[in-house]
Amino acid sequence: MKRCYLLAAAVVALSTTAAPALTVIEATGEDAAAIQSTVDAFRSALGDLNANEPVNNVGGRRQINWDAAPDAISDPNAFPGDFFNANVAPRARGIEFQATGDTTGFLLSSTEASGQPTAFGFPNDFPVFSEERLFSPVGGTTFDVLFFDPANPDQQATTTGLGVVFSGLDFDDTVSMSFFDIDGNLLAEEFASAPESAVGLSFLGVVFDSPVVASVSIAGGGRFLAGNGEFDGPEGDAFVMDDFIFGEPTPVSPVPLPAGAPMLVAALALAGMITRRRA
16 A cells, blocks of 8 residues: 555656746826836736737737727626627637625726716726726625636636736725636735825736636725715725736646656556555
């Protein structure tokens, strides 16, 4: 039995990989110009912008500034979390939003042309990074970001990183971004910083050296959008989000066995047979 245990341990050791390296890129400022260079640096770290087509690219990035969403799925109408997980242009982004905790859904702010209030009715509280829509969970402040094959919405994918622009964060707010691999293992947890000004923008992005991120959990505290043009929850300011920038989603494929592993597995099976015969 001891010999079998050692062989099994060798197989496990061969399948173990080192933790991926990561880089955190962040900035705060009172307006878009104050964080523009940092956001551009994050974009450059991910690679060139790929077209919003249902194809697979090697490297590069995709992003959402919400302008491709029609008024029919903007405030006061609910925004479907899977809108940008479709195999048709320009919705083919390979990203999906799922409500967690007390969150019941999502809203996009309206455009001025729609005749509805912009910035959820609080344009002085929520500056925009890219005109003119903003994004928010409803009923809570937690949700998951999942990645899929842009050419196949049912196929899970991984990415090299995600960056988010936050609007309205202040020192009473805490927002975390937790990055997980395809097996649900935590890769990193980072917190967005609030700008020094009373009203401003924050950016937080994490880049990994390989496409290992399958999902990102975003969790905030404080007030939240109630879905009726008002905010609810604990005292303090609320926050919303603008651009989402992420590495090209890479479809998940079966993990091959390490070199030499098949021989070890065969040896393990043989050792088991010998042990049973001796018993």
